[in-house]
Amino acid sequence: MAKTAISPTRPAMRRIGSSFASLRGLNDDHGLPSTRTLLVSLTSFILSLLLDTVAAVQKELPEIPVIVSSILVILVTSLWLLDWLKRRRVNTRQSGPLPAYARNLGNTVLNSIITLVAIPLLYRYVWYPGLNTDVITTTKDTIDQAYFPSITLFQREDWTSQGSLVVSPARPKCFIGWANQDAPNCESSGSQNLPCRCEDRWEESIGTFTWHGATYRTLTLVSSEALLCTVPTTLMLAQAFLWYDSSKAINDSSRLLSPSLWVAVYDPTLTLEEALENDYTRPILVNANGMISVNLGLNYRQVRGKPPAYDYDLLLSTVPSLDMRCDNGSDKNPATGPCFISLWLQFPTFERQVSTQSYAMSWPDVVASAGSWLSLFQIISWIISGLALQA
Secondary structure (H helix, E strand, C coil): CCCCCCCCHHHHHHHHHHHHHHHHHCCCCCCECCHHHHHHHHHHHHHHHHHHHHHHHHCCCCHHHHHHHHHHHHHHHHHHHHHHHHHHHHHHHCCCCCCCECHHHHHHHHHHHHHHHHHHHHHHHHHHHHHHCEEEEEEEEECCCEECCEEEEEEECCCCCECEEECCCCCCEEEECCCCCCCCEHHHHCCCCCCEECHHHECCCCEEEEECCEEEEEEEECCCCCCEECCCCCCEEEEEEEEECHHHHHHHHCCCCCCEEEEEEECCCCCHHHHHHCCCCCCEEEECCEEEEEEEEEEEEECCCCCCEECCEEEEEEEECCCCCCECCCCCCCCCCCEEEEEEEECCCCEEEEEEEEECCCHHHHHHHHHHHHHHHHHHHHHHCCHHHCC
16 A cells, blocks of 8 residues: 655644644743743734834834833733742642743743843934934045036126126137137047137026026036046136126115126036035125136035035135226216126146045944844843853
8 A cells, every 4th residue: 555645844834833832831820931921022022123123214203112112011021020920829829849930931031021121222322313313424535637617607687786797799708728719629629638718618698597586697607528627727717798887786785896796616517406406516706807716626525315526615816807898887987898707717636525424324234233232132131041051
């Protein structure tokens, strides 16, 4: 007669069944700890870890994990105390042997209690602050080359003391190396052939831009890969033209000022909106009737959650013009042509500061820290429960 084939999963199922059978055998009224206490402590342990994990991932406030863990600690401790009282009552009423204390089960319950107490406190005082504390890390290096930045000139429409930008008939100018009208275009000549012209990088017309409720007329020079600086102190000259009305400025503000403009210098990989919104640039008010030297300090900065970009450290010096040839409101000195603002930009050095913004702790840091603490809790409960002394 053929023997019935035995499934390979049956021995494993028998072992699992025997484990639960032995667990049911512990379910008495006077064991220490009882099966009830053991199961409640394990369930509380798992629930607490899940709750703290969700809280850490979502960066939620620690009050809820602390409250829930406190309730679970009270529950498990109360059940342990009831087990101890029942064991004492059995000891006084029966003459038979006292049910032995199960050290391995006591170790499990103690580990659960320690974890329920410690993990919420660690989350409250260590992990939650670390997950929400900004840290800026700064390093320094030296690069071989750098791209010249984009430039935007702002004229506030409701401020008549500012110059009025124009692009016709005088077109804005741009040169790398030195001002030379006969130099080749930078796009075709390459960054090594200097001087070169880059006036085609200026926008064709005056634009309109609104920032913090104010409306501006803008003129932007958009940098490109051709505007590459390979030698420190190489000059970039950007020149734009403007008119001014001194009589209107006096009538509106009761004082006569030189024409002014706002200037923003920013990373060529960003748009003006991106640079302003992410705080990679800040407009600076300058005298628009003269020459302005701009030294560019390389600060490569990363705003948390955004790609890194240059936030240039600007050092400005101005050489103002001694005449006003563009004043349309003066009868004494009538206008003969537009004034111009000349920006002379250079990188004094290619030494760069790199700043990254992040949190003091990341989610993997919390996981690693929790793992080390859980190992410590296991050792403590192993010693207190007496399991470490068991032969």
